[in-house]
Amino acid sequence: MSLTVAAYTLGCKVNQYETEAILEQFSKRGATIVEPTESADVYIINTCTVTSLSDRKSRQMIRRARHLNPAAVIVVMGCYAQTAPEEVSKIAEVDLVIGTDGRLKAAELVEDFLKNREKRVVVNDISQIHEFEDLSITHYENRTRAIMKVQEGCNRFCSYCIIPYARGRIRSRSIESSVKEAKRLADAGFCEIVLVGIHLASYGKESGETDLLDLIKHIAEIDGIDRIRLGSLEPTIFTEEFTQAASQIPKLCHHFHLSLQSGCDMTLERMNRKYTTKEYAEVLDRIRKAMPDSAIATDIMVGFAGETEDEFNATCNFVKEIKLSDAHIFKYSIRKGTRAAKMDGQVDPKVKEERSKTLIKITSDTRKEFLEKFINTEADVLFEQYHNNKKGLFEGKTSNYITVVVNGGEELEGKMRRVRMLREENGIVFGELVEESI
Helix, strand or coil: CCCEEEEEECCCHHHHHHHHHHHHHHHHCCCEECCCCCCCCEEEEEECCCCHHHHHHHHHHHHHHHHHCCCCEEEEEEHHHHHCHHHHHCCCCCCEEECCCCHHHHHHHHHHHHHHCCCEEECCCHHHCCCCCCCCCCCCCCCCEEEEEEEECCCCCCCCCCHHHHHCCCEECCHHHHHHHHHHHHHCCCCEEEEEECCHHHCCCCCCCCCHHHHHHHHHCCCCCCEEEECCECHHHCCHHHHHHHHCCCCECCEEEECCECCCHHHHHHHCCCCCHHHHHHHHHHHHHHCCCCEEEEEEEECCCCCCHHHHHHHHHHHHHHCCCEEEEEECCCCCCCHHHHCCCCCCHHHHHHHHHHHHHHHHHHHHHHHHCCCCCEEEEEEEEEEECCCCEEEEEECCCCEEEEECCHHHCCCEEEEEEEEEECCEEEEEECCCCC
């Protein structure tokens, strides 16, 4: 396959992993992987459909690819392709449509297309898929941490969310397959692995024979893996038993992204979330007692259907109370096919915008408060990239995901060094290297 292949990835870390795995398929067949800004023979657009903005960005990427090379093969896959295959196939620039399953055949499908040039839609009924599609990666380019997908699908059906329709029911990668890939990544020089999934807390639940804690323990035994970081989690996974066991795994990063969505119980009920604000606060208290240095981040949605001013104020007050280390604030977007799309009380876009700004300010303040607790303390930092090449500044992350910048160059890349944190500035901590390295 003497082709050049480029990929655009939209959305979550799961999508990032899948794109890397698909590009590796092409590479093993002799293709050359190029940057998505370059002219290529094949463009893969791995789409997201969480919001209407995601769909729009996907369409923009498709047209940009065609502009770069009018003769290229345009392959659209992922969540947008899965939930709206007919809509995607009608886009003039698109040649192949692949959903969120069957991607192991992506390279083969492109080869077939090159023979007959017939547009194809290869999208399975995802609700009938019950086996984990074991994509794998043997190497990453220019990264210090490796993402590893271990779980697929979601059974929760939150009223606003299209993802169960895009990803299907829960299914998990086997312990054996996960450990095998983690060992390969350790051998390739990665000391940190990020475990990701569509609903990571559901890992192993479909069989009842294993769970996320079991997986973490197995990976923690691998020589060369110094850090295990977890992707987004449902807060209810943090029972007393899980929390105490997690706190006893030294390699587990004390950085937890626990989805909140709203700080108002009435809104949470309409969203079909499975916890109350009281239960969420109890989880945070449990984690902080067991792992006091923990960073707890979240997602918060503003302007959900029926959200009143009082409900929004309740969210603001709750967020101030629980003092998160970081938060992603996003505006509710109607997704056709979800229950929330039919709900009364849709919020005006201008109101959503104002509410978003308010919460961003609140969470920015709580992030600053979190970071200031660590000033004049020391931590191990895994260095990743230049922060400012011209000024000789290099940045990395602590175990609890604080971005730390020090004087240094590319000799730090991929290295774990001890750093003393000196000052916070705009959400970043500036520090100095401590002579003793680890």
